[in-house]
Amino acid sequence: MRITQGTFSFLPELSDEQISRQIEYSLEQGWAVSIEYTDDPHPRNTYWEMFGMPMFDIRDAAGIMGELASCRKTFPNHYIKVNAFDATRGRESLRLSFIVNRPPREPGFALVRQEGPGRALRYTTRAYAADRPEGERYSGP
């Protein structure tokens, strides 16, 4: 099951050139771009690990694309997203965030049922990948 999270997630995967154009746009707006990764696909998992430092005072997308290439090399089977943070007073939040890398196989989610008092049932979802410990979730067969 393909995870959709952030901007452009219903579009086909962005090519490197498209990613670079999006970064270029963010830099033009004066947003600070950073790269984050995770292997926990749960939709409520919004705080991913940051790869390196948030990249302030970068003028050109080439610098960030280089960092992205090294992140992909380190975590080829993780989810990786690019964030653009707007530091304008009063805004101070992410303006753009999109997934740029995903595992080759995404097994999806199981529906978990919990029986409550009486005949009540609680439902939740659990990622099949989350059965394994962090770091090994998407590496095996």
Added chain:
Amino acid sequence: MSAVIEPPPPADPHGTGPLDLEAEYRHSQVAEVLDGLERDLIGLVPVKSRIRDIAALLLIDKLRSTLGLSAGAPALHMSFTGNPGTGKTTVALRMAEILHRLGYVRKGHLVAVTRDDLVGQYIGHTAPKTREVLKRAMGGVLFIDEAYYLYRPENERDYGQEAIEILLQVMENQREDLVVIFAGYKQRMDTFFHSNPGLSSRVAHHIDFPDYSCDELLAIAHLMLEQMHYRLSPDADGALREYIELRRGQPHFANARSIRNALDRARLRQASRLFERRGAPISRDELITIEAADIRASRVFAEERAHER
């Protein structure tokens, strides 16, 4: 098989008609930059002619690429060598602008760094530090001042070598993303390049900044004063010429930088001279004029008189 075999597309889709180099030249607005260079930078003939060559090459390359005659981006890493105060940093700033106008670098900003910004203090600190700087410089020009400090042959465990290796890698593989300019004093840069042959061969343009002549220094002084809204009285002009001639013979002469310092001191003396006779009305003319006495009070003349005695 009845399918019509399409003829191969012509190799030259635009034909071989004449191309308008003049229009391209005007469009790139590089003329303005080159004129500005001629106007604001005095002397430096070899530097200017090299910049003209590079500008011409990039324009022709642009024209060639419209015909599909791509030759790949030329390597434009440079080294600027010359004595202190010969305008290396000023030219580097201009260079970033010229390369931007010509479309060689995408953003045209200049990131000026020295050894401290590139080399770390402990094992594993250097690589991230250097990469950080390179990341910032992407799309522009990286100016490494006093580059010879990067390499310390007397200490074989120095981390400078690591920074040089990372630089080399990026200079080679990402030459369309940034231009690296090394700057420093002539002799020390020569030893630096001599001990790093890989670096020397990846730097295409070695530009030497000559020392200024006396007339050029005087012209520079006039230009500086004009920018500061001052002018010299006729006597002061003669005094400044004498000053420059004397100062050139003395140790620690730093070309244009020494001239700037001398003018700053003359401004101080002019200010205190005007302050002395406060109470009397001061005209605009007096406010902007530097007199011969302001220059002649310099230590340089005092030392000269001491010699004569």
